[in-house]
Amino acid sequence: MDIRTDGPMIREIDKRSLDDIFQIYRQCGDFLALGPEPATSMETAITENKDIITIRAGVQVNNPAAIAFWDKMGYTIDSEPELLADKTVAVKLKKAIRH
Incomplete structure (x- = not known):
């Protein structure tokens, strides 16, 4: 089933599509709040506090x-x-x- 609104198309995915979707998320700096490199997300926020x-x-x-x-x-x-x-x-x- 596809859902179409004024924005992007939303559709159900099957197991075969998951790897493709995860590849996109792995490229993001905040994949699972860690990102491919933690320095791009949680560590960046933590290191802004000079007391830590x-x-x-x-x-x-x-x-x-x-x-x-x-x-x-x-x-x-x-x-x-x-x-x-x-x-x-x-x-x-x-x-x-x-x-």
Whole structure:
């Protein structure tokens, strides 16, 4: 079913179309609030506050792709693996944004 208004056409998508749609979003600076490069969104807003000197995050240890992603973005592991209440195991990350 296609819906047409005075603006863009809205239509249902099927599973085959999802990859094409995600490719468009991945090009945006705010894909899932992180963007392909976190520096283009959340980090930019955070670094505007001169009182903040470190950003902290966390990542599950069973997700090596996420660990590699955050490492590439300048984050370092700052804790031993920790069992969380939801039964996942995660490590804390940090990134100095000012010295």
